[in-house]
Amino acid sequence: MEYNSKTYKNYETFKPQLESIGRYGYFFITAMVMIIAWGTYALYTQLSKGQVVTGMRDYVIWGIYDANFIFFIGISYAGALISGILHLLRVEWRHPILRMAETITVISTLIGPSYIFLSMGRLERVWHLFVYGRIQSPIVWDVIAISTYLIGSFIFLYLACVRDLAFMRDHPIGIGRWRNRIYKFMSANYRDTPKQRELLNQLIDLISIVIIPLAILVHSVLAWIFGMTLRPGWHSTIFAPYFVLAAVYSGTGVLILVMFVFRKIYHLEAVITKNHFNYLGILLMILGALYGYFTFSEYLTNWYGSVKWDMEVLYRLFDASTYWWWFFFSAFIGVLLPIGLIAMPRLRNINTIVFAALIAVTALWVKRYLIIIPTLETPLLPLHDLRPEFASYSPSWVEWSLTAMGIAIWLLLFFLFSKFLPIVPVVRVPVSEERDYFKLRKLARERILRRLISKTRKEKNVVVGIVILMILSSSLVCRAQDPVKSRLKLEFLNKSGTRMLTTKLTSKKDDQTIPLQGMQVSFFIQGEKDKVLLGKESTDEAGKATFTLPGKLDVPRNKEGKYSYSATYEGSKEFQPSESSTEIRDVFMKITFSQKDSSKLINLFAVEINQKGDSIPIEGSTVIFYVPRTFSSLKIGEQAVKSGHADLDFPVTLPGDSAGNLPVVAKFEDNDNYGSAEVSATMAWGKPLPPDVIIKRGLGDTNAPLWMVYTLIVLLSLVWFHFTYAIITIFRIRWLGNKALKEEQAQIGSK
Numbered sequence: 001m002e003y004n005s006k007t008y009k010n011y012e013t014f015k016p017q018l019e020s021i022g023r024y025g026y027f028f029i030t031a032m033v034m035i036i037a038w039g040t041y042a043l044y045t046q047l048s049k050g051q052v053v054t055g056m057r058d059y060v061i062w063g064i065y066d067a068n069f070i071f072f073i074g075i076s077y078a079g080a081l082i083s084g085i086l087h088l089l090r091v092e093w094r095h096p097i098l099r100m101a102e103t104i105t106v107i108s109t110l111i112g113p114s115y116i117f118l119s120m121g122r123l124e125r126v127w128h129l130f131v132y133g134r135i136q137s138p139i140v141w142d143v144i145a146i147s148t149y150l151i152g153s154f155i156f157l158y159l160a161c162v163r164d165l166a167f168m169r170d171h172p173i174g175i176g177r178w179r180n181r182i183y184k185f186m187s188a189n190y191r192d193t194p195k196q197r198e199l200l201n202q203l204i205d206l207i208s209i210v211i212i213p214l215a216i217l218v219h220s221v222l223a224w225i226f227g228m229t230l231r232p233g234w235h236s237t238i239f240a241p242y243f244v245l246a247a248v249y250s251g252t253g254v255l256i257l258v259m260f261v262f263r264k265i266y267h268l269e270a271v272i273t274k275n276h277f278n279y280l281g282i283l284l285m286i287l288g289a290l291y292g293y294f295t296f297s298e299y300l301t302n303w304y305g306s307v308k309w310d311m312e313v314l315y316r317l318f319d320a321s322t323y324w325w326w327f328f329f330s331a332f333i334g335v336l337l338p339i340g341l342i343a344m345p346r347l348r349n350i351n352t353i354v355f356a357a358l359i360a361v362t363a364l365w366v367k368r369y370l371i372i373i374p375t376l377e378t379p380l381l382p383l384h385d386l387r388p389e390f391a392s393y394s395p396s397w398v399e400w401s402l403t404a405m406g407i408a409i410w411l412l413l414f415f416l417f418s419k420f421l422p423i424v425p426v427v428r429v430p431v432s433e434e435r436d437y438f439k440l441r442k443l444a445r446e447r448i449l450r451r452l453i454s455k456t457r458k459e460k461n462v463v464v465g466i467v468i469l470m471i472l473s474s475s476l477v478c479r480a481q482d483p484v485k486s487r488l489k490l491e492f493l494n495k496s497g498t499r500m501l502t503t504k505l506t507s508k509k510d511d512q513t514i515p516l517q518g519m520q521v522s523f524f525i526q527g528e529k530d531k532v533l534l535g536k537e538s539t540d541e542a543g544k545a546t547f548t549l550p551g552k553l554d555v556p557r558n559k560e561g562k563y564s565y566s567a568t569y570e571g572s573k574e575f576q577p578s579e580s581s582t583e584i585r586d587v588f589m590k591i592t593f594s595q596k597d598s599s600k601l602i603n604l605f606a607v608e609i610n611q612k613g614d615s616i617p618i619e620g621s622t623v624i625f626y627v628p629r630t631f632s633s634l635k636i637g638e639q640a641v642k643s644g645h646a647d648l649d650f651p652v653t654l655p656g657d658s659a660g661n662l663p664v665v666a667k668f669e670d671n672d673n674y675g676s677a678e679v680s681a682t683m684a685w686g687k688p689l690p691p692d693v694i695i696k697r698g699l700g701d702t703n704a705p706l707w708m709v710y711t712l713i714v715l716l717s718l719v720w721f722h723f724t725y726a727i728i729t730i731f732r733i734r735w736l737g738n739k740a741l742k743e744e745q746a747q748i749g750s751k
Contacts, residue, residue, distance in 0.1 A: 003167065007427050010271075011171065014422040017266055019173050021419065032412040039405025042398045043118075051121050053398045060376040060393035065119040067368040068403055072112030072410075073146070073222060074247035074364065075254040079105025079153065080215030082248075082255065082283075083160075084208040093279060096271050096424045100258050102157040103423075104251070107413045109150045111406050118402060136708055138224045144712075145218045148719055152214055155726050156207045158186070162200060162733075163427040166190040179420065188730055189737025196733050196740075203726050210722050219247045226371070232309035233302070233375040242294045249287040250364035256280050256357035258414070260350070262423050271424055274350055281353040285342040288360060292335040299331075309378065316374040323374055326366055334363020483576045484509070486516065490567045490580035492675030494587060499549040503567045505539050507575055515543025519569060523547045526564035527555045557611050561585055562673070587674045588615065591666055591681035593650075600650040600685055604666045607644050608673075617644025621673070626665040627654060633665065656686020 021029070046053050056063045079102040086094035117123060133140040165187040172180040190196055223243035226234040236242075256277065263272045302310040317327040338356035341347050373393050417423075486507045493500045501523050505516045519539045524531040532555060537545040545567075557563055562583040571577030586609040594601045604623055607615040618641045625648050626633040636654070639646040646666075656662035662685060667678035 003427065007167065010424070010426040011167065011422070013268075013271075014266070014424070014426060015173065018419060018422070025415070025419075028415065029412065032408040032415075035404050035408035036412070039401050039408070042401035042405070046118070046398050046402075047123075053396060055394045055396050055399060056119070057393070059379055060373060062119055062372050062376060063393060064369060064395050064399050064403055065115040066372055067365065068406060069112050069115040069119075070222065070243075070368045070371075071250065071365050072108045072115070072406070073219065074243075074368075075251045075361075076105045076108035076112065076149075076153070077215055077219070077244075077247045077251035079103070079156070079251075080149075080211050082252065084156075084212045084215075087204065087208045093276060096268070097255065097259060097276060097280075098160060099157075099421075099423060099425055100262065101255050102153070102160055103414060103417055104254060104258060105153045106150075106157050107410055107417075109146065109153055110413075111410055113146055115402075115406065135712060138221060138228055141221045142218075142225060144716070145214075145221045148716070149211075149214055149218045151723060152207065152211050152719070155723060156204075156211050159200065159204050159207060159726070159730075160425075161186075161421060162188060162190050163192070164421060164425055166192070167427055168421070188734040189741065190733060191737045191740045193736060193740050196736050199729055199733055199736075203729055206722060207726060210719060214719060216244055219243045231375055232307070232378060233313040233371070236298065236301075238294065238298055238301075242298060245287065245291050245294055246364055246367065249284070249291045250361055252280060252284045252287060253357035253361040253364070256284065256354060257361065260354045262418065266418075266423070268424060277350045277353045278348065281342045281348065281356070284353075284357060284360060285339050288335050288338045292331075292339075295331050295335065312378045313374050316378060317370065323370060326370055330363045330367040330370060334360055334366070483571065483574055486569060486571065486575040486578045488521070488567060488569050488578040488580045490565065490582050491670075492565065492582055492584045494589075494675065494677035496679050497588075501534075501547045501549065501565055501567065503539075503545045503580065505543045505545070505569055505578070515539070515541065516575060517541050517543060519543075519572070519575075521545040522568045522570070524566045524568065525553065525555055526558070526566070531566065558583065561608070561610055582675065584675045585673045586610075587618070587668075587677050589666060589677060589679040591664060591679055593681070593683045593685070602648045602650050602664055602666075604639075604641070604646040604648075604679075605644060606641050606646070606666075615644075619643065621668060621671055623666050623668055626667065628663055628665065636664075650685055654686050656684070656688065660684045660686045660688040662686030 054063060083094070083098045083101040083105075087098065117126065120126070129140070129143060133143070165183050168183040169180070169187045172183075190200070220240040220243065223239040227236055227239035229235060259272055259276065259280075262268060299314065303314055316322050318324055338360045341352045341356045377392055484507050486505060489504045489506075491502045491504075493502055503521050503523075505519055505521060506513050507516055508514070517539055520536055521539060522536050523534040525534055526532075534549070535547050537547050539545045553563065555563070560583070562585050564581065564583050566579060566581035568579040569575075569577055588607050588609055590605045592603045592605070594603055602625060604625075606618045606621075606623065608618060610616055621641050622638055623641055623646050624638040625636050627636055628634075634654075636651055637648045639648055654662060661682055663680055663682045665678055665680045667676065668674045669676055671677070
């Protein structure tokens with residue numbers, strides 16, 4: 001093969017690094033090996049003692065192992081999407097960074113799945129996944145997708161290295177003969193003949209086209225493992241695109257960090273220029289803005305929907321004693337700071353772009369942690385064992401050691417690969433004389449805005465002064481404000497003999513009623529002379545506080561035979577005190593059912609209980625009858641109580657359960673004498689429901705639906721057809737190389 005002068009010049013730059021490791025290199029290898037050795041000891045500890053040495057328990061069954069898995073799979077996108085897209089678009093400045101990106105893909109895809117095995121308690125049963133795995137399970141999809149993606153990434157990296165492997169074969173290095181043998185074997189006898197060049201270019205284009213949707217599919221499948229789980233914070237349709245975007249965001253950040261490190265180590269300032277950092281920095285900024293939008297959409301919809309268990313997860317994220325600072329760093333600092341540093345041309349340089357990338361990558365790891373842990377710490381059905389180590393998660397030294405081990409292996413493999421093959425392609429030299437688009441844009445902007453800035457400088461100063469004055473005046477007004485008026489409403493509830501006092505504490509702000517949470521309300525009953533304190537309760541997020549009355553009240557009633565209840569809020573610096581009272585008579589209610597001929601009646605017996613314990617029939621009050629339904633109560637009628645009795649014809653068309661059982665509720669609503677008093681009973685007069693019809697669902701069936709099987713077979717067949725074609729074509733390139741070599745030797749022999 002013939003090579004141009006630029007190729008030889010570029011090779012001379014990397015030859016010392018390929019032939020020697022150096023003192024710092026040996027120190028780095030030693031440090032990484034020590035970390036790996038310590039991680040191996042931690043792995044032995046976990047395998048010998050079990051999962052008890054980790055922080056994972058019955059509540060939190062996943063931990064930082066799974067966060068690491070998602071993180072490493074995410075950063076593997078740097079090669080799959082960035083290098084694939086840049087190659088297909090024929091971007092000129094792509095050449096120095098493609099190999100780094102593709103290497104990130106392969107090494108990250110190798111290390112990431114290993115953390116899944118660490119979070120499994122029975123590793124000897126891993127083979128069950130391949131033997132008994134269900135095609136409709138997202139976990140099986142993930143195994144298939146990652147395996148296919150890993151093989152495709154290997155092929156993509158190998159094809160991109162063929163030309164350099166051929167160059168290294170033709171220019172053996174001075175150490176390690178085994179390396180020259182590997183170069184010779186892996187170069188596939190590439191001689192850069194027209195046919196070989198055509199086939200190799202076609203293969204790289206083909207795999208670039210295949211690897212891009214395959215990369216998107218891998219992280220989408222990973223997101224579906226969470227999204228198809230009925231857990232708060234996970235069950236969301238936005239998870240697949242959200243995971244894909246976050247993966248590209250973190251992968252771009254890791255690529256910038258790798259570029260910076262190798263630029264410093266191998267002095268590649270002439271090869272990896274400022275423009276490369278600017279271009280990737282702009283890409284990082286755009287991805288950060290999109291990621292911020294997806295983050296805002298995810299939390300906004302959960303918060304606005306106010307579903308109870310979703311709100312429990314949000315409360316954990318917004319609680320300063322749990323995850324607020326983690327959430328603030330991942331959702332605000334990790335998004336706004338990189339955007340701000342890169343968006344301003346004055347701040348945009350290599351160091352700030354690298355710093356922004358470091359912040360983004362760290363924030364994305366924290367985000368993966370927050371996706372898993374707070375949700376698992378908020379179970380729908382709390383366990384009986386409420387020990388802190390079971391209800392909350394704290395990573396152990398074993399988990400941190402194995403996390404450090406994975407990072408050390410990643411760094412070590414990357415370093416060793418750079419010693420085996422130039423980290424920047426030597427056959428194709430990048431175009432270094434690129435126009436600095438960002439400098440031109442900066443000059444153009446300064447020329448356009450210079451006059452406008454000079455004209456509006458005075459007006460700007462005036463506006464700033466007015467704004468400062470308004471802020472100061474508003475702060476003084478805020479300081480001078482008196483405590484806001486509060487409103488307390490007291491209600492009495494008698495539910496099947498259980499008597500309760502309920503209050504709602506609110507205030508008004510900007511003509512809107514807001515509940516006051518965490519305020520203490522005192523409950524009283526009027527005694528012979530003074531009020532008797534019954535107890536105190538704090539208001540919840542809706543401003544409500546409930547106190548259950550004891551079974552017997554040893555206090556006299558008033559002249560009307562009523563108990564006098566009151567509730568008091570003592571106020572605070574922000575809110576004025578308030579109180580409320582009510583007077584209630586004691587009542588006894590009972591529901592019975594009777595049938596005469598074809599008529600079915602609901603019978604209510606309701607009496608007052610006086611001071612002596614005697615029963616006095618209620619007269620004239622209206623009682624309402626309900627049947628509880630799924631979302632609300634269905635009113636079936638109302639009757640006036642006469643002589644302590646009220647009867648209602650039962651509507652025979654109401655559906656009950658499979659046996660016809662149907663609960664009925666009779667209730668006095670906000671009655672002046674009895675408050676809200678109700679009683680319930682169940683009878684078998686409802687219309688029986690038809691037997692349940694089992695509706696087959698794709699993910700719940702024992703047998704996978706045919707459409708899912710056929711779709712999987714077609715997609716895998718297409719992908720593996722292209723992989724098989726690539727492998728066959730590589731052997732064809734090797735055969736063409738042998739043929740060209742024999743023809744060349746024959747020509748030399750004839751001369």
